[in-house]
Amino acid sequence: MxxxxxxxxxxxxxxxxxxxxxxxxxxxxxxxxxxxxxxxxxxxxxxxxxxxxxxxxxxxxxxxxxxxxxxxxxxxxxxxxxxxxxxxxxxxxxxxxxxxxxxxxxxxxxxxxxxxxxxxxxxxxxxxxxxxxxxxxxxLRGAGLSLRRAQAIDSLSVRERQVLDQMADGRANAAIAQLLGLTEATVKSYVSQVLTKLGVHNRVQAALLVHGVDVLAEDRR
Missing domain, CATH: 3.40.50.2300 (Response regulator)
Structure with missing residues (x-):
């Protein structure tokens, strides 16, 4: 835009x-x-x-x-x-x-x-x-963070974790790119990788996982 x-x-x-x-x-x-x-x-x-x-x-x-x-x-x-x-x-x-x-x-x-x-x-x-x-x-924290999700966070690379931390602060791709010295296209790729590795659907869910909350129903069935 x-x-x-x-x-x-x-x-x-x-x-x-x-x-x-x-x-x-x-x-x-x-x-x-x-x-x-x-x-x-x-x-x-x-x-x-x-x-x-x-x-x-x-x-x-x-x-x-x-x-x-x-x-x-x-x-x-x-x-x-x-x-x-x-x-x-x-x-x-x-x-x-x-x-x-x-x-x-x-x-x-x-x-x-x-x-x-x-x-x-x-x-x-x-x-x-x-x-x-x-x-x-x-x-939400009472639901607990599943071991699988905790391991997924631990599996992130240093750069992926940096991107995740910025996502957790609510920053959009352009702002993350500026802060980390990356192109916006590169950040977009990292965001996609992070969401896939964490098994979440969007950035809000990723942000909550950083705070130790697993909000996805599939882990509470």
């Missing part, structure tokens, strides 16, 4: 007032274009298919088709999805991760955090609000 190309966003939440507030905050940045709003999961899926946004901010608990059902339908479309949530984290967190959510944002995030998160998501990064991380990790 060119630096001067607006980031296209769809907002999906059943609270019209919240959607309005988010729209105002995002468009005020001058770098983000809210192309559609949706009040339920079915409308969110339709909006994504019609407008092909870069980012979808998606509430889970909506009437009718909920956010998880929408996320499942959107799994194969090239859109970065961040879950809009409150501190009332529930079992949907791990399920959303399995379905490919690229991050979690609190609905009361300050404007700078929100804009930075959308920018990072559009660039391929992962987003975990620090306040969510503090609440999320103790709840």
């Amino acid at each position: 060119a630096a001067d190309t607006p980031i296209r966003v769809v907002l999906a939440d059943d609270e019209a007032l919240l959607r309005h507030g988010l729209r105002v905050l995002l468009t005020a940045s001058g770098r983000i274009d809210v192309v559609a709003e949706a009040g339920d999961g079915a409308a969110a899926v339709a909006a994504v298919r019609e407008h092909r946004p870069d980012v979808l901010l998606l509430d889970v608990q909506m009437p009718g088709t909920d956010g998880l059902a929408a996320l499942r339908e959107l799994a194969h479309l090239p859109v970065a999805v961040a879950i809009l949530t409150t501190f009332d984290l529930d079992d949907y967190v791990s399920r959303a991760l399995e379905l490919g959510a690229a991050g979690f944002l609190l609905k009361d995030a300050d404007p700078d955090t929100l804009i930075r998160a959308v920018t990072d998501l559009a660039a391929g990064g992962a987003v975990l609000d620090p306040r969510i991380t503090a609440r999320l990790l103790p709840r």
Whole structure:
């Protein structure tokens, strides 16, 4: 995406007032274009298919088709999805991760955090609000990190581990490339290798593994 190309966003939440507030905050940045709003999961899926946004901010608990059902339908479309949530984290967190959510944002995030998160998501990064991380990790860590996954982390090369650590901080490929003195194409290759070796589907899951959390259901069956 060119630096001067607006980031296209769809907002999906059943609270019209919240959607309005988010729209105002995002468009005020001058770098983000809210192309559609949706009040339920079915409308969110339709909006994504019609407008092909870069980012979808998606509430889970909506009437009718909920956010998880929408996320499942959107799994194969090239859109970065961040879950809009409150501190009332529930079992949907791990399920959303399995379905490919690229991050979690609190609905009361300050404007700078929100804009930075959308920018990072559009660039391929992962987003975990620090306040969510503090609440999320103790709840998920109880599931434990499987021996196989721990061994997979240990098997990473020095460079792969460096890339993983930067991914865990939510950085996108371009930022990782700059920090590590690599080309963006090289970083993309490392990211693919890391995800494959760890047996995870996306960058958020990789980040949680760094914190000792195994969020994939296949290890808890």
